[in-house]
Amino acid sequence: MTDGTDAARYDAVVVVSFGGPEGPDDVMPFLENVTRGRGVPRERLEEVAEQYMLFGGVSPINAQTGALVDALRAELGADGPDLPVYWGNRNWRPYLADTMAEMAHDGVRRALAFVTSAYSSYSACRQYLEDIDAARAAVGPEAPSVDKIRQYWNHPGFVDPFRDGLRAALADLGDRDARRTHLLFTAHSLPLSMAASSDYELQLRDAMELVAGHVAPDAPRELVWQSRSGPPQVPWLEPDVNDRLRTLSTTGVDQVVIVPVGFTSDHQEVVFDLDTQAAATAREVGIEVRRVPTPGVDPRFVRMVRDLVEERCVGATPVALGPLGPRSAPCAAGCCPAPTRPG
Incomplete structure (x- = not known):
């Protein structure tokens, strides 16, 4: 990744999310993706699968992320920066590696990543950085460089x-x-x-x-x-x-x-x-x-994403409420380390 300390021009935005099943046949493969390497018993996966089946095996997250992507495309198209918007998930289609390959095919060289998590922690931030690095490695040397947008809990x-x-x-x-x-x-x-x-x-x-x-x-x-x-x-x-x-x-x-x-x-x-x-x-x-509802595609939330893009593209002044101020970007090396999993 680049160091993100200048206001150099980017040529795309990629929305990165968790992903979710879109039908009953997707549920167990999705849960296996989420828990891979963690030693979660099959019985626990089946228990969680039943929760998804209450909703027809469909998680709302993909439709909601897709709506955010559409709204962001319209926002950037109307008010700039006029950048193409891609979408890749951690655990389900569209997978981030496939999206990164699409970006490379389209000639994207440097992109900003907006992650649908507002906070700092390993699972909310650092793991997404690892996902981006893994997706780039899967694509190879033609993969674009990607800088993650900062946390935004107080925007x-x-x-x-x-x-x-x-x-x-x-x-x-x-x-x-x-x-x-x-x-x-x-x-x-x-x-x-x-x-x-x-x-x-x-x-x-x-x-x-x-x-x-x-x-x-x-x-x-x-x-x-x-x-x-x-x-x-x-x-x-x-x-x-x-x-x-x-x-x-x-x-x-x-x-x-x-x-x-x-x-x-x-x-x-x-x-x-x-x-x-x-x-x-x-x-x-x-x-x-x-x-209380979550922000979803509230126009203020969509404009926030544009604001965060402008911080990196044109050096716009970061905006934040409260005493903690805006989180600096990029993340410090070694912050939010991965947990030690039981052997």
């Missing part, structure tokens, strides 16, 4: 849609003292060892305050976790959103707003883990719950 284009969603959710719950409505900000849990080697939790807490502090400064709020997938003997970030809902119900809390601030779109881990599982837990314990 107004990411924060403002959550603020508006929180306002709407509180209004929908009715006219009452905001201090009696508990706010749960959720993100994907990580092993403690992985969380300790990055600013993931710090950035999430910053995003929580940027949203809640602006909209409902007196409302009690906390960061909770979801989507844990590791073996029980490995400690992960806690508490789980379902456990917290059960505990809150014993303290008299009867209204909760869930803000999935760890995610950019309403994909499988939002519609199953929150809209299905957490919603069922809330009903079970007598809590009325509202869930």
Whole structure:
């Protein structure tokens, strides 16, 4: 990769995402891709596969990423920089290596990568850098150089849609003292060892305050976790959103707003883990719950991507809210190291 310290002209943008199955026959191959090399038992894969089957074996993420790609093409075409936009996934079609080969065939020499994860951690950032390097290696010397765009958890284009969603959710719950409505900000849990080697939790807490502090400064709020997938003997970030809902119900809390601030779109881990599982837990314990939507293709989020492209293409001033400021680019060598997996 190039060092990314100048404002040299790029000739393409590639959106890099996680990917997801698009039909029942895709589910197990997709899950095998996700867990390859991690020693996950077949029974666990089958258990997760059943969650996808509740939705016809289709994850929403590919349709959502495709919509973002289309919106970004329109945004860049209208307001510049006028660059072609490609799309490659980590775990399902269109695979990143295939996309990199297409870019090479089209004559792309230097590209910017926008990753659909706003935060720092191994799985949210460093692993995508590894994926890009592996895809380039698969293509060979004709592969374009690729620079990853910085993290954007505190960019107004990411924060403002959550603020508006929180306002709407509180209004929908009715006219009452905001201090009696508990706010749960959720993100994907990580092993403690992985969380300790990055600013993931710090950035999430910053995003929580940027949203809640602006909209409902007196409302009690906390960061909770979801989507844990590791073996029980490995400690992960806690508490789980379902456990917290059960505990809150014993303290008299009867209204909760869930803000999935760890995610950019309403994909499988939002519609199953929150809209299905957490919603069922809330009903079970007598809590009325509202869930704030993710940015998706909100025009402000799409404009944010253009802003981030302009930072690198034409040296535009980085924009960020709050005390942490914009994350520098490129990532420092050795940041967010890969976790040590059990042998």
